Amino acid sequence: MNFFYCRTVFQVYLASELIKRKNLENVFFLYIPNGSLSNKEKTILDGLIGNYEVMSSDNSLFRLILQALFLRKLKEKIKAHNSNIYFASIDDLYLRTIISKISFNLIYTFDDGTVNYLSKSMYYLDKKYSKSISCKYYLLGNRIKTLDEIKKKITKHYSVTKFKNIIENVEYLPLFEPTLNQNNSKRVRVFLCPFYDELYLNPVVAREKLEKLLLKDDIVFCHPRDKNAVRNSKNDLLITERYISNLLSDGYAVDLFGTANSTQFIFAFDSNVNNVVLDLGNVTEFFKDAFEEQVLILKNIEIKK
Template identity: 30%
Template structure:
């Protein structure tokens, strides 16, 4: 049996495609999460549907510090399957995933994308503190792995970004949609993909109002962290992540996506019915995200 670990709805979407590539193998799926809203619950069920067996791990919504570490320490008591042939995961630097793997055995390790972080320089996925305090925490929770140890074990990486250099050299491309997109295009619809880039609710609302005045989008697809709404903006309220929303509801539409630098854009960049229009914000702390655009062959549609 194989083990596949997911932390986000997008990872579930990718995981299901990986499972399809191994039709004669059984999978045990684990969904991690601190906030179990309708969206996470839906995608946990989607993971379960694709696996022979599965479980959900609640990482604690409001737990911080020692309370969080105590919960991780108890993780070993929840693990029911101990031995696996292959392990698939995206987040090498997750203490939760490292701790889980510390209490099971496996023969081979495979990874897959955790959004566009895999193709940007100096990704967070490979960052891990190297302090005495951090090492004490890992010892307390029973984590015997590190990013470096896991990275050396990777046999292959599955990517949805085949045209870009990945942080893992040995890659196998996978597609989130069927290779053949059938049907004639019937109309056009545009969306702005929400990203709360500023520190306060008021600042983010002001930014959305500015976008509304300068960008001609039809609908706004909010980020899960956006628990506010702006009058006059047409919001899409859906339990699906945007990629799934496009596949299920907009199969025969031309879809124009306006975005700052959301992973959604990169995930759909090669879709034949999708056009991506990147918007550059003047917010200083996010300028580094745009520095890699020329190397990635990306252009800015508009600056605000």
């Protein structure tokens, strides 16, 4: 059995590609949203995965009960199969609890965006959890305390880029191959909106700054967790990379505006993509160091182009 554990729609997208390209069968798929499952998340799961389970609750006590019950269910399933586990969220305490309680044959990981490539991100620097949260997962069975402990257990990591990653044993699985350099006058501007409430000290001002930059024909993709869509925005959360790839295949040059996010990293080395880093205001202290690092990396790549 191949057990997949996903927390975001981007992870679902990469997981679906991994399942398809590696011809994985007998897949048991768990999705844990941030709170209740949204209609958009359900649409994505139905379209890309089909058969899956969801652990969803806004109530912390009920969520704890669900986690305990699922651990028991998963343990029974694992007993009957030779099982591997695939996941992206190496900082996730419930994921660590699963690995602490259940023995898997092989442990695989895959990308979760820029956090995989940045030495100052939460996948490289151990986060301090509150005593209540740490105690909760300890009682559930978690015995993994650090990022290094879980990294040592990983058999192989699958990455969509060739940047340095969380472990050395990495297999490159590009979503798209870079397009050949084309002298085409057709240009299009694509804006990738950040999750303002999470990233910025003043998300309202940051949102207003971006909206003032938009022109009539610009294409806009909102962050999957952003409930306030801006004008011109596309509704399908998971067509971003595919949409950009189709534009490039159709002969367009793309000016890609964003906050040095994972989509910009995916197209960083495509000569027909001009990555423009947006300055929308001061970011929160939690993301500041990693954000500055990813901006520097992306700008250096653009200079070398």
